[in-house]
Amino acid sequence: xxxxxxxxxxxxxxxxxxxxxxxxxxxxxxxxxxxxxxxxxxxxxxxxxxxxxxxxxxxxxxxxxxxxxxxxxxxxxxxxxxxxxxxxxxxxxxxxxxxxxxxxxxxxxxxxxxxxxxxxxxxxxxxxxxxxxxxxxxxxxxxxxxxxxxxxxxxxxxxxxxxxxxxxxxxxxxxxxxxxxxxxxxxxxxxxxxxxxxxxxxxxxxxxxxxxxxxxxxxxxxxxxxxxxxxxxxxxxxxxxxxxxxxxxxxxxxxxxxxxxxxxxxxxxxxxxxxxxxxxxxxxxxxxxxxxxxxxxxxxxxxxxxxxxxxxxxx
Amino acid sequence: xxxxxxxxxxxxxxxxxxxxxxxxxxxxxxxxxxxxxxxxxxxxxxxxxxxxxxxxxxxxxxxxxxxxxxxxxxxxxxxxxxxxxxxxxxxxxxxxxxxxxxxxxxxxxxxxxxxxxxxxxxxxxxxxxxxxxxxxxxxxxxxxxxxxxxxxxxxxxxxxxxxxxxxxxxxxxxxxxxxxxxxxxxxxxxxxxxxxxxxxxxxxxxxxxxxxxxxxxxxxxxxxxxxxxxxxxxxxxxxxxxxxxxxxxxxxxxxxxxxxxxxxxxxxxxxxxxxxxxxxxxxxxxxxxxxxxxxxxxxxxxxxxxxxxxxxxxxxxxxxxxxxxxxxxxxxxxxxxxxxxxxxxxxxxxxxxxxxxxxxxxxxxxxxxxxxxxxxxxxxxxxxxxxxxxxxxxxxxxxxxxxxxxxxxxxxxxxxxxxxxxxxxxxxxxxxxxxxxxxxxxxxxxxxxxxxxxxxxxxxxxxxxxxxxxxxxxxxxxxxxxxxxxxxxxxxxxxxxxxxxxxxxxxxxxxxxxxxxxxxxxxxxxxxxxxxxxxxxxxxxxxxxxxxxxxxxxxxxxx
Numbered sequence: 001x002x003x004x005x006x007x008x009x010x011x012x013x014x015x016x017x018x019x020x021x022x023x024x025x026x027x028x029x030x031x032x033x034x035x036x037x038x039x040x041x042x043x044x045x046x047x048x049x050x051x052x053x054x055x056x057x058x059x060x061x062x063x064x065x066x067x068x069x070x071x072x073x074x075x076x077x078x079x080x081x082x083x084x085x086x087x088x089x090x091x092x093x094x095x096x097x098x099x100x101x102x103x104x105x106x107x108x109x110x111x112x113x114x115x116x117x118x119x120x121x122x123x124x125x126x127x128x129x130x131x132x133x134x135x136x137x138x139x140x141x142x143x144x145x146x147x148x149x150x151x152x153x154x155x156x157x158x159x160x161x162x163x164x165x166x167x168x169x170x171x172x173x174x175x176x177x178x179x180x181x182x183x184x185x186x187x188x189x190x191x192x193x194x195x196x197x198x199x200x201x202x203x204x205x206x207x208x209x210x211x212x213x214x215x216x217x218x219x220x221x222x223x224x225x226x227x228x229x230x231x232x233x234x235x236x237x238x239x240x241x242x243x244x245x246x247x248x249x250x251x252x253x254x255x256x257x258x259x260x261x262x263x264x265x266x267x268x269x270x271x272x273x274x275x276x277x278x279x280x281x282x283x284x285x286x287x288x289x290x291x292x293x294x295x296x297x298x299x300x301x302x303x304x305x306x307x308x309x310x311x312x313x314x315x
Numbered sequence: 316x317x318x319x320x321x322x323x324x325x326x327x328x329x330x331x332x333x334x335x336x337x338x339x340x341x342x343x344x345x346x347x348x349x350x351x352x353x354x355x356x357x358x359x360x361x362x363x364x365x366x367x368x369x370x371x372x373x374x375x376x377x378x379x380x381x382x383x384x385x386x387x388x389x390x391x392x393x394x395x396x397x398x399x400x401x402x403x404x405x406x407x408x409x410x411x412x413x414x415x416x417x418x419x420x421x422x423x424x425x426x427x428x429x430x431x432x433x434x435x436x437x438x439x440x441x442x443x444x445x446x447x448x449x450x451x452x453x454x455x456x457x458x459x460x461x462x463x464x465x466x467x468x469x470x471x472x473x474x475x476x477x478x479x480x481x482x483x484x485x486x487x488x489x490x491x492x493x494x495x496x497x498x499x500x501x502x503x504x505x506x507x508x509x510x511x512x513x514x515x516x517x518x519x520x521x522x523x524x525x526x527x528x529x530x531x532x533x534x535x536x537x538x539x540x541x542x543x544x545x546x547x548x549x550x551x552x553x554x555x556x557x558x559x560x561x562x563x564x565x566x567x568x569x570x571x572x573x574x575x576x577x578x579x580x581x582x583x584x585x586x587x588x589x590x591x592x593x594x595x596x597x598x599x600x601x602x603x604x605x606x607x608x609x610x611x612x613x614x615x616x617x618x619x620x621x622x623x624x625x626x627x628x629x630x631x632x633x634x635x636x637x638x639x640x641x642x643x644x645x646x647x648x649x650x651x652x653x654x655x656x657x658x659x660x661x662x663x664x665x666x667x668x669x670x671x672x673x674x675x676x677x678x679x680x681x682x683x684x685x686x687x688x689x690x691x692x693x694x695x696x697x698x699x700x701x702x703x704x705x706x707x708x709x710x711x712x713x714x715x716x717x718x719x720x721x722x723x724x725x726x727x728x729x730x731x732x733x734x735x736x737x738x739x740x741x742x743x744x745x746x747x748x749x750x751x752x753x754x755x756x757x758x759x760x761x762x763x764x765x766x767x768x769x770x771x772x773x774x775x776x777x778x779x780x781x782x783x784x785x786x787x788x789x790x791x792x793x794x795x796x797x798x799x800x801x802x803x804x805x806x807x808x809x810x811x812x813x814x815x816x817x818x819x820x821x822x823x824x825x826x827x828x829x830x831x832x833x834x835x836x837x838x839x840x841x842x843x844x845x846x847x848x849x850x851x852x853x854x855x856x857x858x859x860x861x862x863x864x865x866x867x868x869x870x871x872x873x874x
Contacts, residue, residue: 031763032757032762032763033759036763038405040762043482046485048766050477050480082398083539084398084399084537093554094554149596152597163606164600164601165592165606166557166590259593260597262591262593263555264553265555272394272395276397
């Protein structure tokens with residue numbers, strides 16, 4: 001197991017390097033210049049060059065890349081061009097928001113999706129299954145921003161139950177924090193739930209058709225045990241992959257939800273940084289997100305062995 | 316235009332009495348395109364009107380209540396702050412907050428002219444090369460130390476240092492040296508005389524802040540924890556979450572009536588909380604629900620509907636920001652765009668009023684001149700534009716031999732009025748047979764095109780020149796990016812920048828306008844108005860042409 005883990009971690013280094021190279025060069029291919037964005041439309045000839053020089057943007061691109069790689073290898077993410085603050089400090093300010101939001105919305109999604117996926121698969125082709133399909137199609141096809149806005153209009157403006165936007169950390173004030181988090185988590189969680197539930201249903205259907213399930217039923221085991229002990233454990237691996245994938249997505253920031261509810265998370269940060277052409281911030285955020293996604297994937301892979309004992313990790 | 320502004324009915328006594336007269340003067344300038352008031356034989360009405368206004372001024376507090384102290388104002392801002400160091404930011408989203416924390420040597424009055432700020436008075440030597448500023452005594456920084464001439468020199472030297480990367484450097488690079496005469500007197504020695512130095516020093520869209528040296532050093536060279544002399548002090552900033560300001564209780568009032576960003580700053584409200592809410596519809600919903608008290612920018616799409624809301628007041632007034640159509644005069648590879656006759660033909664195709672109706676629902680002022688209508692330099696002569704004349708446009712197109720080949724028009728959707736304008740412009744130009752291909756791109760990409768000159772035509776906005784000389788950057792040969800050069804125009808622009816006489820400058824800008832219409836290096840479309848909304852308990856909001864509210868010190872809460 002340990003050797004497998006080390007192997008996976010070493011394997012991820014070239015992946016991260018490749019992502020680093022791509023991010024560094026791709027962002028510079030997009031038209032736009034951080035010096036211009038910083039100075040605005042009124043900048044005059046000469047000023048832009050001076051600022052570019054100060055930022056080191058006038059150096060050849062490969063030199064800029066080498067400087068960046070050398071700094072990154074020392075754990076120095078550099079300073080944000082727009083905020084003039086250490087990027088790591090800015091990311092650490094936002095990461096708890098994205099993580100809290102991500103964990104709560106995923107938990108909510110799991111609470112909805114797994115039971116509903118199971119119920120739909122057990123009651124295939126009944127009204128329960130049709131209701132589920134309706135929910136799933138709704139969740140997968142509805143645009144996230146629209147749902148979020150509808151939630152705000154209905155639950156915040158009309159009913160006045162929740163604040164329209166803003167963030168309070170649930171670790172500072174749990175009740176107030178949850179009050180602010182419910183709407184964003186529900187609007188994001190519903191969409192997430194639809195994706196996970198569909199996967200749960202289809203993999204459950206596949207497992208439920210297996211012979212050992214028929215045997216279990218034939219032995220007279222209660223349906224509950226058949227479903228939860230025998231079927232679900234086997235059917236959960238594909239669902240786990242989807243959950244891992246979605247968690248990775250949230251880490252990169254649920255940009256739309258964060259923007260609509262004004263959650264000060266990583267998503268909004270990347271979004272603004274792209275608009276400002278704040279290269280160091282974009283590079284750092286995407287690279288850190290990539291690290292997160294790689295780690296989550298390794299963790300998910302390790303979890304497979306719990307759900308499917310046939311999976312063994314050996315060097 | 317200001318008639319619709321309910322701010323006049325809020326009138327906290329200080330602000331109304333202090334600068335009402337100036338405001339009216341300014342408003343008259345802005346009544347462009349409206350019928351002139353008859354003057355002959357109407358003296359009694361003028362007196363009656365004046366009496367009514369005086370009465371309103373006197374009784375306003377009685378009717379609408381005295382300004383109340385205390386409370387927290389929650390403001391929904393369009394974007395988050397982009398940096399906190401006052402010498403390093405050009406973004407309006409930062410400057411509009413830093414203006415409450417910091418103060419300038421000279422401030423801008425209601426009529427957009429310089430007035431005392433941290434300097435209680437100033438003198439300019441006859442040769443125009445020495446500015447002597449006498450500072451107010453007893454002004455304290457938020458860290459408790461008194462502000463002195465040393466701080467002024469330190470702050471300006473810091474802005475001038477290329478290492479600071481200050482966006483203000485080009486406007487103060489005329490300073491050659493400083494002399495501290497005593498603790499409260501400082502001299503700026505200039506390289507050349509300039510009529511714009513004071514106005515740039517007072518420009519509300521630059522912080523030009525006087526900062527304490529020890530705080531910059533303590534914070535490692537970047538002022539990320541602002542410490543100024545303004546009526547509000549910095550408490551906390553969490554990026555993308557909030558900015559909190561608190562009343563600075565030891566603020567020393569200048570003892571002159573409030574006007575513009577200057578004069579007394581009563582700071583009725585104890586605490587101001589700014590929430591960055593990028594999505595306009597979310598901001599409006601938050602305002603309707605009462606999660607925020609004040610929305611700094613209402614989209615025109617929602618403005619008229621919002622007027623009907625029983626809990627909300629809307630505010631509208633002329634602005635300095637303007638939208639225009641630029642041409643790659645000598646930088647474009649398109650041979651037609653390079654010809655003045657073709658560019659004039661474009662001008663003859665445009666109906667500016669229709670563009671205003673279509674792009675901002677009629678809530679702005681069509682203005683063919685580079686000089687904003689809200690500035691004292693605007694005169695009758697500036698109203699002359701091309702006017703829609705398709706016949707004339709076709710004639711000019713024939714003259715240049717236009718063959719219907721496509722002309723690229725660059726724009727962005729980030730600012731909707733830009734996008735809506737270009738869609739209309741495309742249709743209008745099609746009437747004369749000009750084939751326009753829209754190229755819609757991200758804002759930084761458009762900015763990059765604008766400042767490299769690599770375009771045929773583009774539509775963009777200037778965020779608001781506080782002096783006409785700032786708008787001249789689009790046409791002066793040394794300051795534009797498209798290679799446009801007209802020696803006569805250059806000479807007029809340069810002369811206007813050293814003359815101190817407003818009337819003489821006015822004349823020069825009129826002459827510039829004539830040349831500009833002939834050469835058409837850019838075509839100005841409209842001056843963009845300012846739109847805000849607040850819940851009814853928020854009082855003391857006064858619309859000023861500068862894009863966002865800069866005067867929280869005049870506002871108060873009636874609850």
